[in-house]
Amino acid sequence: MSTQTNTPAVAAMPSSPDAILEALDPEQREVALALTGPVCVLAGAGTGKTRAITHRIAYGVRTGVYKPTSVLAVTFTARAAGEMRTRLRQLGVVGVQARTFHAAALRQLSYFWPRVIGGAPSRIMEYKAPAVAEAARRLGISVDRVAVRDLSSEIEWAKVSLVAPDDYERRALTDGRPAPAGYDLQTVARLASAYEEVKNERGVIDFEDVLQILAGILAENRAVAEEVRSQYRHFVVDEYQDVSPLQQFLLDQWLGGRKELCVVGDPSQTIYSFTGATPSYLLDFRRRFTGAQEIRLVRDYRSTPQVVHLANEVLRRGRVSGALELRAQRPAGPPVSFTVYDDDEAEAAGIAARAGRLIAQGVRPSEIAVLYRTNSQSEAFEAALADAGIGYQVRGGERFFQRKEVRDAVVLLRGAARSSDPDVPMPEQVRDVLTSAGWSDQPPAARGAARERWDAMQALVALADDLAAAGSPEGPATMATLVAELEERASAQHAPTVEGVTLASLHAAKGLEWDAVFLAGMSEGLMPISLAETDDAVAEERRLLYVGVTRARVHLEVSFARSRNPGGRAGRKRTRFFDGLWPDDEGDRRQRTPRARKGQARELLTGEHDQALFDALREWRREVARETDKPAFTVLSDATLAAIAEVRPTSTAQLARVNGIGPAKIDRYGATILAIVADAAS
Structure with missing residues (x-):
């Protein structure tokens, strides 16, 4: 079994081109050797795609096939672009342009603007909201903050989808796209036109304009197009499943009909369809580029077999189109944990306590993440971590x-x-x-x-x-x-690592990974989100869950709360995406004080059990269930094992006070359980 990791430690710079290939598995090496012609790399989560494409670039440079300055590698986040540059530098390659689509486009547009348009480049608006609000005011449309946000997002979708304002109504009807914020489609189209007028009057452009204007210049100005195409001869596009029609149009202008393109993506990680991204360019790549080489990366170096199994099952049970089945390469790790809490407050406190125990065991806070579906969920976890004295950072907060x-x-x-x-x-x-x-x-x-x-x-x-x-x-x-x-x-905006537990939405977690991940709030209405009303929307929510699962390297804990508030009605149900995967047959592992049986003294528990002892008890129970050919829950439930791991009884009398242990089970298992507890204490 390979010991390759997805994020390797700093290593010595390769001494020769052949040494660059030595760090790669057979499929990654195939990518590195595919230096010319159209290449499509289908790369599952954790399979080392960044390693493969950076080694491909480095091998091409070191063998003289590429000039460093002739390579343009584009991706979707500043962090990913920064990671590419760092890895290339470690491989001894400098001069390659590794940037986001917007950063690469802005650099070129700023250079050509004085020559083609004249004068200084227009200022870029950081936010659309002020211009959208002004456009609404001019049209006499009543809007509030939420409406402005939703209308801004819809205008952005139209622009990245290459839908002009006068064609918006027809396109939205054709696609069955509901109008945002309760407005009719005609009103949204009028607002989009007014928004463009506001921008023109203010002499500003938005981020989508950067791509549109540059692509237009390249399409219409032959001299500029030839200058750019003579500079950049080899293109690499990461996360190609997330490309939008606008980004593809710009990429086509960069290529100018050439085929020196390598794209990397995973259709199972398409989670930005609502912003205009589409996996169709990735899935149709071999149709558009006849003779393109396709290489699949499925060896998962990031996650343990337990995590990989769950990820594969989430996709398999949803029959996700084009899904790659991952093959775990790491040694076995702890089982995935599934926990039901009484309410959101208890869930946040329980996760903070578990994070604290992981830190005490040597896991760095920056290697722990709490992931959730909506940003509004972060507040409870911020409070719980602060109460526990654990540092944290919220992705999407202050830059x-x-x-x-x-x-x-x-x-x-x-x-x-x-x-x-x-x-x-x-x-x-x-x-x-x-x-x-x-x-x-x-x-x-x-x-x-x-x-x-x-x-x-x-x-x-x-x-x-x-x-x-x-x-x-x-x-x-x-x-x-x-x-x-x-x-x-x-x-x-590629920030260095801050030492603290990461709190992030599932969307914000894309492209990241941690040793320990808590998937919180995994209940219907949050996962899938209640707004996901179509089959396509629900399918995208499933892919989003897959992204969350595959962020974990070793520890993965999944949870939800039955009620929003303490004492509230326990009406929530776990997400349908874990049907057949959540250990229902063992009963809910509830984090609550067990109720005493009538007339019998019971231990009052806090939910703070010894995890190592709990794991040892679960392993024993698994062996008993296998030997007796019975379901594990008929031996002892998870709740009972957790209670034993908290009480740590040293006598039969103490064991008898644990909820779920009766005389028959004491006779059958008591001596063995006490021995396991004693071994854990020694």
């Missing part, structure tokens, strides 16, 4: 490089770089500089803002250590190296 302490620190580091001592190691200089800004070797005892400031500066320290360890072809990393890296990351 790292916009934080005041980070801006101030970067200014100090930039100044220090101008007068740095080459004989002093860069990480040591960074620590000296940040100490003057309030950083210390140990985190503050207080939580809240003080700890958040320390966490942000500690991320800069960790980045300095990583750069020093990685090195570069030019020699040891310097203060100037660090400042250049920070400036590049700031422009791409």
Whole structure:
């Protein structure tokens, strides 16, 4: 079995082109060797697609097939682009452009704008909402904040789908697309036209305009098109299942009819259809490019067999079209945990407690994530983690490089770089500089803002250590190296890792991975979301769950709460996506104080059990069930095992006080259970 990991530690730079191939499995090597012609890589979650495509680029450069500056690699997130650049640098390749679609387009548009359009480029609006609200006011349309948000999203969908305002009503009717925020389709079309007028009057453009204008220039201006096409001769597109018609149109202009294109994607991870993304370009690639080579990556190096099995089953039971069946390459890990809580507050507290135990066992907080369907769910987990004294970060919150302490620190580091001592190691200089800004070797005892400031500066320290360890072809990393890296990351919004538990929506978790993942709120109405009313929408929700499951490397815990509020009606049901997978036959593993039987004293429990002992008891129960050919729950339920793992009885009398243990089971299993408890304590 291969020991390859999906996110490898810093390794020595390959000494030769052949050494680049040595780190790859047979399918990844096939990708790296496919240097010319149209190539389609279908890559399942955790199969090392970034490794494959970066090694392909590096091998092409090191063998002389590619010039580094002739390669343009585009992806969908700044983080993914930054990861590509880092890996290429570790492989000894510099000069390759690895950017998001928007960053690559903006760079080219800014360059050609003065020549083709004239004057300085228009300012880009960061948010559509003000212009949409102004357009609504001019048309006499009553809107509130929520309506403005929904209308902005619909305008964005139309633009990335190449639907003009005067064609919006027809296209929406054809696609069966409901109008947003309760407005009729004609009103939305009028609003879209007014929005464009507002932008023109203000002399601004939006992010979709960047792609549209550049693609238009390339389509209409032959001289500019030839200049771009002579510069970029080889293209790589990551996450190709998420490409939109607008992005595909721009890609077609970049290619200009050429076929030097390598696309990488997974139809099972198509989760952005509501924004205009479509997997059709990926699925139809071999039809559009006759003779294209197709390579499948299915060896999962990220997750344990237990996690991979659940991921495969989620797709198989939903009959997901084009799904790749993953093959786990890691050793076995702990079983996936399924837990039912009484209410949302109990679920948040229970997950915080479990996260605390994982941290105590040596799992770094930054390697733990709590994932949920909607952003509004984060508040309960923020409160629970704060109460437990555990640091956290919310993805989608304030951007790292916009934080005041980070801006101030970067200014100090930039100044220090101008007068740095080459004989002093860069990480040591960074620590000296940040100490003057309030950083210390140990985190503050207080939580809240003080700890958040320390966490942000500690991320800069960790980045300095990583750069020093990685090195570069030019020699040891310097203060100037660090400042250049920070400036590049700031422009791409590629933040370094902050040490804290990550709270994120399932959509925001795409492309990320952690040692431990908690999938919270897995109940009908949240997963699938109640707004998913069509078969296609429900299918996309299933794919979204698959994305969440495959974020976990080792520990995966799935949960939901029966009620929203403590004492509320327990009306929620677990998601249908776990039909046949949730261990219903063992009864609900409820996190509550067991009720005492009438006339019998029972242990009062807190739900804080010994996980190692619980796992040992489950393993024993599994063996008993196998030997007796009985369902596991008929031996002892999960709730009873959890109670034993909390009480840790040392006598038959103590064992008899655990809910779910009667005289017959004490006679049959009592001595063995007490022995397991004693072994765990020794």
